[in-house]
Amino acid sequence: MTKKKKISKQTRSNIITYGIVILAYIIVQTMINTGSISSLMEGLMVPLCIYAILAVSLNLVVGILGELSLGHAGFMCVGAFTSAFFSKCMRGEMQSDGLRFFLALLIGIAAAAVFGLLIGIPVLRLKGDYLAIVTLAFGEIIKNLVNVLYIGKDSAGFHFSTQDVMALDADGTMIISGPQGISGTPRDATFLIGVILVLITLFIVINLTNSRSGRAIMSIRDNRIAAESIGINITKYKLMAFTVSAALAGSAGVLYAHNLSSLTATTNNFGYNQSIMILVFVVLGGIGNIRGSMIAAVILTLLPELLRGLSDYRMLIYAIVLIVMMLFNWAPKAIEWREKYLSFGRKKKEAVK
């Protein structure tokens, strides 16, 4: 009896989450079709999906595994560059653009997952603040490595350098040229693809959380020693959460790379600024709250654009909104108020006394 109720509650919550995404897509797509949305806003739609994916995937590490990671943008960077590299090499050599993008997506995800695993093995021995600092450092390393990478291709094959542009045959092209990054990536990312990837990310994270592995991951978060005492493999499940999270961030990177025709690694897109921004989405939306982090990502990405009219006061208002949202989400009185007036017929969680 109680079991039944719980399952349906869980399913209902998931349906609401997926429903919000699909509904938002339909509304926005209709507005685009009828021309009632500015082109600036239209251009924001793919980034919105990117940030939603990043926020949801980081929530897997921060909320579900309970470890602070500040290197999320690094994994996004790996996904972006490996996929853009592939797409640029294959441009004009594959008949189907869709297939090329699909393969680029798989490559980007796989590369980010491998990096997640390799970085996770040493760093997940650390906890809390220490882990946060080390992941921050790894994120920066990835970004800086990409900035010194030169790869060219000509009839003799690929050429690598970490110094300078190399001499290539007449028919050769530079694919990655250091700080200039990759230019001429096909712009394959569309709003529809973005929304589908958001749905897939939600599907993976929600289903993983509500499965045997998810329980193991959350038990490590709640009490490591007890988790070990009931025979849960700590290393395995920590790495699983970290790797899946990195792989999903990689998919966001693929979208990012294929939304712009030139891709460079700067502090703003793949540096710690970005990692902290993603963390803000997660904290604001509620640590461990998948739907919340997605909504926070969307609001905070749209906000600077919506406030453009206020010119100089834009960032001030942005900061104030951030503070107000944080209070609304986390202050005890605010929570009480919300439970009372905004419960939408939801029954209050009853504590056994």
Added chain:
Amino acid sequence: MAALLDVKNLGISFGGLRAVNGFDISIEKGELYGLIGPNGAGKTTVFNLLTGVYRPDTGKIILDGKDITGKKTIDISKAGVARTFQNIRLFKQLSVLDNVKAGLHNHHRYSAVEGVLRLPRYFKVEKEMNGRAMELLQVFGLENHADVLAANLPYGEQRKLEIARALATEPKLLLLDEPAAGMNPNETGSLMEMIQLVREKFGMTILLIEHDMKLVSGICEKLTVLNFGEVLACGKTAEVLNNPQVITAYLGE
């Protein structure tokens, strides 16, 4: 018949402190065995040695004929030792049901991919797990709280849930670290019945640490008394509790 748990000459030092020295214990299958002693005598350290939290410097631990000395906690759990903790260690943000289901982790398996893609095996195994977990919760009278977060359970129930979670791992030996700590006499009484029930229903072998002498003398068949890391006395409960040395060191005149 060989003992279920046979420990010989177990010892560990922390720096210059010999926390446990020459500890022997032999527990037959189905026995309810008590480990008592003054604070700081090394009782919990013995539990930590038995469950692989610490690696012993000396000695051997044989469980059901298998040497588990110096193995990792996770392997010892798989070999069949489960425990509860002196300070309760539940998965507080998980529901009561999920706490027990986490304990079933190694007995009801499906892969992460099966879980994410919701393949038929996910539904089959989850159903088995729910059934088994509810059975265990019923034993402890917790079935009506299955959906409650573990953190919201009253203290006494949290202790019970910890035992239920330990039993979910299908252990051969159950270690209880001060199960009655912080309980009032009524709760202790119901806990005693519970421990007896667990023992009969599951045929469980139990080793418990306890300071509550009423509980110890009420349900333990045998006792070992630990003092300054060494065994002071061991044997039948009544005999041990009348031992003059034990009275001086621990019980008081």
